Amino acid sequence: MTLSPSDFAYVAGLVRRESAIVLTPGKEYLVEARLLPVARQAGVASVAEFLGILQRRPDQNAHRSVVDALTTNETSWFRDREPFTALTDVVLPELVTSRISTRSLRVWSAACSSGQEPYSLAMTLQQFLPAGWRYQITGTDISTEMIKRASAGEFSQVEVNRGLPVQLLVHHFARSGTGWKVTPALRENITFQQMNLTAPLPPMGAFDVIFLRNVLIYFDVETKRTVLRNVSRLLRPDGWLFLGAAETTIGVDESFERVAIGRTSAYRPRATVPAGTLGKG
Amino acid sequence: MRLILRRIVGQLGFEVADAEDGRAALDLLAGMENVPDLALVDWNMPNMNGLEFVTAAREDARLREMTLVMVTTESEQSHIVRALAAGAHEYVIKPFTSEAMIEKLALLGLVPTGANT
């Protein structure tokens, strides 16, 4: 029972958009094997049937399960590196100047998955912020399962080898059973919460930096607009939005302007007044 | 393990030499005209273990430019801290995937851009 070429192409497209993984023909067995548990969990007997339903009724949650099942162990710390370099090179220095009166920053990791992104953000902020500054990170994800995992902060030997400089490993983690667990000091400034970005969002206060990476690709244009509108309401007027490597707001939401930083881009609310005369930051 | 590492770094374009223990490695290095860019070092070896090798390499002016990456099952915090204090640049805990090894090498600037990963 092998996948039809069109089903395979559908899955390959989904996975390629989300990760660097290219599923070449010949890997049908892999897709079958990895997606069978996902199909079963959705109460469907076969992968073909599951994919049929998914293609007729696209579902964000199911899309995520499919990609997660085919990209396990692919989640890296400081994913893509450049956005984190952009933070330390440009964004944080600017915020440290503009937020001097409050000396605190708020960051939202809006598709935090198993937690590597919010913890990477925490490591970056801890390293960069001067003494006396505080930060708060909110990590949200549509999956309750992922939120539980991220909140626990435990990672396997194989997971901590992925893109995490060893100096940060020994500084921010402690051995726990056969794996590693984040230290209380790293964990304490992060809150985790289940959240659906396409629905009206609960009040969360305004953020200085939002990471919304590799989530928009799952949505059609209308839903992308809804999500960006929801998210931008929670971004400070002089805040910074980071999207995934292949994503952009251009053509989707004109209220953002793109700013090139090194080899990556960030998006900022288009100023209705010239920079420097923005209200309380 | 040496065979596996040979395969991974060989694919990145490295020329690979190997030795059985720290002492044999130092002897091999003494005879080389060009000092290698990278040394992947296990911890538990007879004659001279990985920590001793790292210490010796960092003390040798000729070998000082070599990037030292430990590749070992020793995963206690104290071991890692000692290796870093002795001068190791990075540390890979076994088991590791080849992507993880390549990412660690990329962090150290040792993967030429466009290399097959």
Add this chain to the structure above:
Amino acid sequence: MSDQTTPTVDNLREIAEQVWSAYLDPEGIRPLMLGETSEASSGVSASVSLTGAWHGHVVVTCSSEAARNAAAAFLAMETTEVSDEDMTDVMGELANIVGGNVKSMLPAATAVSLPHVVTGAANRFPTTRQICELAGTWLDEPFSISMWQSRELAEVPAA
């Protein structure tokens, strides 16, 4: 010595998952299937000894066929290309990795030996008792990982 520091079969399972995911089954489609297994009459058995604050052995045992498959996976070769030396090396490395990860859960002053590989018979350790075993099949061949503790020390009454 508190029993909480003694590794359990769950810990062995976590370690095995890591090893399979990194070397023997990176695509996640040929896992170690746990369950009853008949002891391989002739196979390969690799062990490392733990000494110091804890005394015992970690043993990885499987059939020759399974060892051949493991070597092929580890070294990215065809099973037909695998030599006896490759099998010994890879089994030794598996014992080394599992043993090393087990050791990191034991008291700090524990040391792990270089691996010892035996073919055609299982490794036998008189004066030890088995603490836990992860047994099953991989690619339909018997495969087991077990931990043994030296009996004398295990029976020393608490001070």
